[in-house]
Amino acid sequence: MSSSTGPILAGPGLAGSGIPAEGTAPGQPKATRKLLIRTWGCQMNVYDSGRMADILAPLGYAPTERPEEADMVILNTCHIREKASEKVFSDLGRLRETKKERAAEGRQTIIAVAGCVAQAEGAEITTRAPWVDIVLGPQTYHRLPEMVARASRAAGAVIETDFPAEDKFDHLPEVRAPQGPVAFLTIQEGCDKFCSFCVVPYTRGAEFSRPAAAIIAEARQLASNGAREIALLGQNVNAWAGDSPDGKNWRLARLLRELAEIPGVARLRYTTSHPRDMDDDLIAAHGEIPSLMPYLHLPVQSGSDKVLVAMNRGHKADLYFRLADRLREARPDLALTSDFIVGHPGETPADFDATMKLVERVGFAGAYSFKYSARPGTPAASQPFTVAETDKDSRLQTLQALLRQQQDDFNRACVGRVVDVLITGTGRHPGQVAGRSPWLQPVHASGAAPVGAVVPMKLQAANPNSLSATFLPENPTSDPLAHEESAAA
Numbered sequence: 380m381s382s383s384t385g386p387i388l389a390g391p392g393l394a395g396s397g398i399p400a401e402g403t404a405p406g407q408p409k410a411t412r413k414l415l416i417r418t419w420g421c422q423m424n425v426y427d428s429g430r431m432a433d434i435l436a437p438l439g440y441a442p443t444e445r446p447e448e449a450d451m452v453i454l455n456t457c458h459i460r461e462k463a464s465e466k467v468f469s470d471l472g473r474l475r476e477t478k479k480e481r482a483a484e485g486r487q488t489i490i491a492v493a494g495c496v497a498q499a500e501g502a503e504i505t506t507r508a509p510w511v512d513i514v515l516g517p518q519t520y521h522r523l524p525e526m527v528a529r530a531s532r533a534a535g536a537v538i539e540t541d542f543p544a545e546d547k548f549d550h551l552p553e554v555r556a557p558q559g560p561v562a563f564l565t566i567q568e569g570c571d572k573f574c575s576f577c578v579v580p581y582t583r584g585a586e587f588s589r590p591a592a593a594i595i596a597e598a599r600q601l602a603s604n605g606a607r608e609i610a611l612l613g614q615n616v617n618a619w620a621g622d623s624p625d626g627k628n629w630r631l632a633r634l635l636r637e638l639a640e641i642p643g644v645a646r647l648r649y650t651t652s653h654p655r656d657m658d659d660d661l662i663a664a665h666g667e668i669p670s671l672m673p674y675l676h677l678p679v680q681s682g683s684d685k686v687l688v689a690m691n692r693g694h695k696a697d698l699y700f701r702l703a704d705r706l707r708e709a710r711p712d713l714a715l716t717s718d719f720i721v722g723h724p725g726e727t728p729a730d731f732d733a734t735m736k737l738v739e740r741v742g743f744a745g746a747y748s749f750k751y752s753a754r755p756g757t758p759a760a761s762q763p764f765t766v767a768e769t770d771k772d773s774r775l776q777t778l779q780a781l782l783r784q785q786q787d788d789f790n791r792a793c794v795g796r797v798v799d800v801l802i803t804g805t806g807r808h809p810g811q812v813a814g815r816s817p818w819l820q821p822v823h824a825s826g827a828a829p830v831g832a833v834v835p836m837k838l839q840a841a842n843p844n845s846l847s848a849t850f851l852p853e854n855p856t857s858d859p860l861a862h863e864e865s866a867a868a
């Protein structure tokens with residue numbers, strides 16, 4: 380089992396297709412075909428799914444959720460979670476039947492497997508599931524139109540999982556479908572850190588930073604399409620070091636300062652970060668850029684120095700303590716969230732205690748915690764000092780109880796405060812709006828406000844899945860940059 384410790388704070392594992400609502404973006408050909416994208420894993424994958432939908436829109440593909448009407452199905456996979464490939468293969472088994480039924484009606488179905496499982500398993504997929512037409516790794520999405528054309532002609536699968544020298548970002552379309560008030564923007568890919576347990580360096584390749592000018596242009600476009608909150612994404616997002624318009628090389632803090640100037644951008648976030656790359660300027664930026672949200676996902680994995688060394692994390696617990704203190708000095712309302720692994724090879728009860736002590740000392744507003752599970756090909760997978768499953772189970776339970784308690788405390792401490800809420804849509808009940816707080820908590824309130832408005836609200840109660848809030852009596856809902864339509868009747 381691997382799980383998050385609670386539902387209120389959205390973390391790094393957001394799932395969803397990332398495909399815009401039914402229909403075609405302005406200026407694109409009439410939709411004549413249907414595309415289903417299923418997405419597993421992190422926000423990077425959600426972003427990639429959105430980009431694949433953008434790339435295929437000019438070919439006439441409009442999104443659908445229903446496999447039986449899909450002319451093309453893309454499974455965008457993630458290898459970080461346990462048993463990822465089995466889940467993909469069982470989905471492929473069901474799609475084989477749908478493909479057969481559609482073929483009997485004379486309709487073609489192109490099936491593609493993308494993402495990290497595709498990267499790691501490559502040709503193995505088409506051997507085990509010969510009805511798959513396309514296998515593509517994360518570095519080759521820009522070649523999708525060509526692959527689709529080849530697949531619709533070809534007998535036999537098209538496989539593209541190399542790491543090409545060219546930059547995949549250069550080939551992605553400029554026009555991005557409207558994403559709503561919250562948008563994701565990938566600025567960095569890959570990882571050179573080689574943590575003992577992790578497949579990412581093998582599946583996503585070396586660290587690569589997009590140039591600042593391209594990121595700024597994309598952010599401007601997102602803002603003009605209505606994005607009010609932009610989340611910068613990267614496997615090691617705070618390792619970003621990109622070419623800048625002034626011919627220099629910027630680090631993330633400088634980029635954030637630039638993005639904060641874009642009209643309409645009310646909120647900025649970035650995820651996922653590594654403690655080693657939290658430089659002084661980035662820490663200072665948290666105190667200096669008002670639109671940089673007071674929320675940081677900073678995985679630590681373990682509180683034991685011995686385990687951190689075994690994990691090849693490149694820092695000790697003390698660095699994490701210092702970072703937490705300095706970040707909170709810069710931005711006192713900053714909420715920290717993290718990832719933890721229990722039962723890494725060699726982890727003793729004393730090592731696990733050190734993790735519990737770290738959690739007690741730092742205090743987290745949310746976290747994801749996992750039992751270690753071996754990923755073939757990673758250094759930890761060949762280590763002999765394994766921890767018994769029963770010990771992993773009990774450690775995970777103990778850790779999650781503390782993390783859940785901290786998360787509940789954090790949410791309850793918010794009650795009574797007046798905070799800015801970004802309106803994202805309608806609530807579950809009639810007459811309600813839904814939105815998110817600066818700390819990514821889902822918020823709902825009775826009343827009406829335009830989607831995209833940032834509205835001060837008083838938080839009234841912490842429920843299991845969200846916070847309830849009320850508008851302030853003076854009803855300050857006239858944010859000039861909000862969308863036209865109203866989120867609630």
Ligand code: 5AD
Pocket residue numbers: 459576577578678680718719720749750751752753754
């Ligand atoms: N076992 C357990 N958890 C893992 N993670 C990555 N690889 C493994 C593994 N082999 C967790 C880490 C990482 C998060 C995205 O997934 O905590 O930060």
Ligand code: SF4
Pocket residue numbers: 570571572573574577578579580614615653
């Ligand atoms: Fe994986 Fe470590 Fe790189 Fe994060 S920093 S992606 S855990 S290798």
